[in-house]
Amino acid sequence: MKSRIIATIGAVAVAGATLTACGGAGTSAQGENEITFMFRGNDAEQAAYEAAIAEFEELHDAKVNIIMTTPDEYATKLRASISGRQIPDVFYVDPGSVQNYVRAGVIRDISESVEADVDLDNVWAYGVDSYRFDGELMGQGALYAMPKDIGPFSFGYNRTMFEEAGIPLPDTDVPYTWDEFIDVAKELTRDTNGDGKTDQWGTGLNVAWNLQSFVWSNGGDWLNEDRTEVTVDSPEFIEALQYFADMSIVHDVTPSKSEADTLDTYQRWMQGQIGFFPVGPWDVPTYEQLDFDWDLIPYPAGKTGETATWVGSLGIAVSETANNPELATQLAIHLSTDETAQQSLVDAGVQIPNLLDMADVWSTSSTLPPDNKKEFLDVATQYGRALPPATTSDAEWYDELWRNIDPVLDGDMTAEEYLTDVKPRMQELLDRANAEANNG
Template sequence: AKLGLIFLLCFGMLLSACSSGNNGSGSTTNGNAGNKEAETGNKPQEQVKISFMGHGSPQEKEIFMKLIKSYETKYPNVKVEYTSVPPAEYNQKLSTLVASGKTPDVFYVSGPQFYKFAEAGTIQNLQPFLETTELFQEDNVWKQALDRYRFDGTQLGQGDLYGLPKDVGPWAMAYNKTMFEEAGVELPPAEVGKWTWDNWLDAAKKLTKDDNGDGKIDIYGGANFTLEGAVWASGGDFIDYGTGKVTIDTPEFTNAMQWVADLRLKHNVTPSPEDEKALNAYSRFVAGKVGMFPMGPWDQPGFWDLPFEWDIAAWPVNPATGKAGTWVGSMGYSVSSKSKHAQEAFNLAAFLALDAEGQKQNYELGQAVPNLIDMAKG
């Protein structure tokens, strides 16, 4: 509960600071679960099967199996075939299925892949579905989450929704409390602004170890620091959104990039690309092989049974500006434009992303900060 509250507080502060397609007629069944219920009389509903593909830890897979069971209870005429793919294999697996004409009815999307699929017509325009459902109260869903899944035919961030947010949450700095205490390193403060990049680097140096004396690092002090966060905390950005000019040549940007690069190339306190390929940051933290790790809310279930104590620290601030910058991550649900049961597929995405029952269950299982603002502020 404490960690969930910390995430919600961080999330609220971050969001405060941030400040025509298929009509879905592909389904021949009623299936308006979450929509204004259609009259069915005594006519039995057609039993349909839809496919859903995602990725994540074993704990995330277990959570989604429970969520799908709740959906199937609410919509007994629908059976969901759920596939969970290892994160490192997901994009390639999905691209292969799309290319072979076997696109899942519902699947995870994010970033460049979302843009590619929206532009190519691989995914449904969900706006017609949203206009008929009582679940979608736009002013009660984080705008920053919704805007990631808008597409107007040429640009992201505006136009109709081609996806619904699976989650949206800020990264926080998790740390191995046991490792800190055994190394005699002072624990990071929870108060924002009291922990700087210099403090983070000092702790990382003290935690980095060659356990067996073979000249190779076995435990790194920190996982790779996010470049985006470092740039924003330095007062820089990747682009001037007013003019469209790329701004990666500014002193603010280059200084931040140098600081992040030095963590690996000068101080040797973060894993190399080869190290990351062998064992990613999440797996490294779970294995007790890294002291500090930028985590999202979705990582919490995988940390519940760790053999060491861990906690969350305030994100370190740039000592030159007094500002902290972190990443707000998100994944979305999209519906295949080829789905033969588009309404049922949309209903699943809507249940997971917008339905109060699904959102409450998802939060209580530790998977995500609620998409519904009133629930998140609770």
């Protein structure tokens, strides 16, 4: 069942304790004004970057050699390039890797050039701060990458399904309460062809990517403020996980395991069988082709009464051993903040603008769906948070939560039983990661 497939969130954080500083780059054969850029993405992203890089090459009389991989290949190939001392001059980095890359001498502090050349007040603060590190905590200190993007993880609904069922459309500003959400999901869950089997469901959410919203809106969290203590056994966290599981085992508003094994919930959403499903900016080009109308709303709110969700990001870092460090830094800045480059990426539908003034215009003028683009911006400016492992030097403690969570989702174990059992293992892994980080 796709909604229960456990994605290893920290898998992209390839900079682990085994990284060592590299004595030389693999770009020694390049000319002075020749650098290498490694990234991952789809065809639309490649075309947008090629246009942006062509502009950069003309502006700087430079040559940029592009290395592109699929998303699945990127982490492995980047790890191999670091181990083989063939590090690209400029490359994608995720926030969870920054601490280890800095300690291993892999990426460069680009603060001075960025602060001299960029109006950081016009760039998403979340994106910029995701790549700051002061030697102890993420989010502050020197800047080690420019944000490639930010990705507000928003909540979508099938508007056509609502209209056909005669259900009032959700409010785009006021979130459902948890009880209201279950009531609407039950109304949407139907046997539409009269064969005695459910073929339309209220929702079908992946626990590893959606539990965060329910936990945070209920007042819970994964860690304490200084990121030294795992807090998943709090009453607020327990209640949120049990609510999530009960959507299936009590309320039957999600496909059963056997139904999802036949066709996963993502495909069911794409075929118009699911009422509520997450939407990121990267989904928009694909969702534009759907045979039904859809839009964005806030995630349902728990006992805090406030919606919550997460914001992802990728950064564009410069290698410590870059062939031409200043040129490489200027490329990172260009891809992150140049208006023409940003417009190419926005027109490709792969991200929202990095520049705040562009984002305001985009939210009201773009003809691409969704209608309520403002929800993406609200997540970015008001209630989006970093995923928990993005602020620690290792994600293994976080991944431990998902490894054996299926009994809760199947109703064979309560949330309280499971979280009480898993917390000590998570704490042990967090303690080890923090100790290793403190020891360099």
